[in-house]
Amino acid sequence: MAVTAEPRKLVATFLALTTVFAAICYTPILRAHTLGVNHGMWVLALMWSPGVAGLITRLVWQHNLRGHGWGWGPWRYPALAYVLPPLACVIVYGLVWVTGFGGFSATHFVTALGRGFGHPGMGFPMALLLAATVGFVASMTSATGEELGWRGVLVPELSKFSSFTKTSLVTGVIWAVYHYPAIFFTNYHAQGSRIVSFAAFTVLCFAACVILTWLRLRSGSVWPAAIFHASHNLFVQDVFDQLTISKSRTEYVTTEFGVGLAIVYSLVALWLWRRRHEVAASVTPVELHVEASAAAV
Secondary structure: OOOOOOHHHHHHHHHHHHHHHHHHHHHHHHHHOOOOHHHHHHHHHHHHHHHHHHHHHHHHHOOOOOOOOOOOOOOHHHHHHHHHHHHHHHHHHHHHHHHOOOEEOOHHHHHHHHHHHOOOOOOHHHHHHHHHHHHHHHHHHHHHHHHHHHHHHHHHHHOOOOOHHHHHHHHHHHHHHHHHHHHHHOOOOOOOOHHHHHHHHHHHHHHHHHHHHHHHHHHOOOHHHHHHHHHHHHHHHHHHHHHEEOOOOHHHOOOOOOHHHHHHHHHHHHHHHOOHHHOOOOOOHHHHHHHHHHHHO
């Protein structure tokens, strides 16, 4: 028999555990003032802090892991989650390249990826294919850590006593604050003004949370959220940023700290927010079906 718990208790416990775990991981990172390679394991641990906190929270209060959204759900939602970030990048970076606000060069991207795979002579199409497949799988290992917490516990439990809009806004605040120590005290920001990076990233977080909340509740599955997060990290940081030659003000538009993606994500978020009636206030029939399918397996 499933053990039920008040959603507010799950949310409070999850946030407390995430704060503790994130603080532990942030300590060596902030001392070094960098998210560099030498602190890669701490960065990975930081990204898994919400996920571990979410799993512990459900085990403590429910004595099971139901409600996370383990089932896959309809294929259209993972597919939409995967393609949205690169499409947004094509719009933003494409405009930057066409207008000359920033340059385009495949050399650095291909060389770095080829060196990583032990094939320095590979061409651009092969490099892009490897990034979109093998690179995506690698990106999922870290993005899933966050999403098992934010969209595995926080969103579905908040949605049981909050509206879609409030759930998106609250998670937006929490997700943004989670990143602020890295933005203000490490090299995790654009080359220009740190204040611009802070403002643009905050808008991006709020917009992305509307998208992610819609994907999570509409699909009944946590995987579209993890896929969107992994796709964003991969295509923004490892593909389009590497294909771009920055000029004096290019990064005010590009990167995840520029206004470009913040604007495009906000437009997508507005489109989905206007379709919020499609999402039930708590567990949808789709999620019930998805959870039942996962349990049967």
